[in-house]
Amino acid sequence: MREPAEVIQFVRAEARRRGVRWTSQRQTIVEAFVASGDHLTVEEIHRRARLSDGTVSAATVYRTLNLLVEIGVAAKRQFGDGSSTFEPNLDKPHHDHLVCLGCGTIREFQRDIIEAIQEDVARELDFVLASHRLELYGWCAACRAKGLMQVPVQPTVAVRPL
């Protein structure tokens, strides 16, 4: 990803182009968001933004993140656990996610072959495909070492065949 300062400059310019005003809260939130990593929950972004400005509200964090998604510099992800996470999304190529069931860490990966599967399925079922989402769930080395291997989330196969 690019430098945070460069990202913020781009967002500001894009906001102005749309007649959207640049406020200190938006500056604070965008800084907190782009500065420190991927796949943050709204709560976490809010927490970090408040380190700089203790008065920013959750509503403004939501409004700002939705704006970033609209502008195209953030992507909203919904993993299985209820709340959404956001990740900076600038010149990254498409990628998918690997979620650790122990610690929640999210890794990214990319495999071209998935596009081929897409095309193949599209042909078979007569769809025109727009996008996909692939998530792998498992345990990272650190969690395995700690013995954190519980029953997988959302089993998709019958426990006991009929």
Place this chain on the structure above:
Amino acid sequence: MREPAEVIQFVRAEARRRGVRWTSQRQTIVEAFVASGDHLTVEEIHRRARLSDGTVSAATVYRTLNLLVEIGVAAKRQFGDGSSTFEPNLDKPHHDHLVCLGCGTIREFQRDIIEAIQEDVARELDFVLASHRLELYGWCAACRAKGLMQVPVQPTVAVRPL
């Protein structure tokens, strides 16, 4: 999938084995669920159950569906749109989903190669993988004919590169 009556019999037996009582509401809900198709929302299952018994509450529908998931005869799916859907899940092999962005129809498909991708990524990132979820989004032939091709949900690539 097996015959509805057979499914219900299995669920009943499994419930008894666990000391779970069989009530008319559960009978009604399970009938509505297994009789009529895949990927129903809770709201839809509730609506159908009330056709037989107008007094069943949403709470009981939730409790019953969660019980079915626990027993292993239903799978809960969370697509991007907030609410969960449930599908009967008996002797089906693992499969993934293709969602029409126009009408919401969900088709199932299966590709063995996805397991190979899983293994490959797991090796590279040193994970032990438990499951995956692959969703394709696009438009079915009927929706294309009707001109229903709007902007895709949840864009994952920047609209305008930095």
Place this chain on the structure above:
DNA sequence: ATACATGCAAACTGTTTGCAGAACA
């Protein structure tokens, strides 16, 4: 000056839960 943005609280959606009464075993 005047739109637009903010913070707060209330509304909303999907889901779970506590409780008193009903019903299975």
Place this chain on the structure above:
DNA sequence: TGTTCTGCAAACAGTTTGCATGTAT
């Protein structure tokens, strides 16, 4: 009979929204 289940309403989490006030342009 005794435990489990139901329906209802309230609680909950995550998110959005209406409104009076504040502020960027």
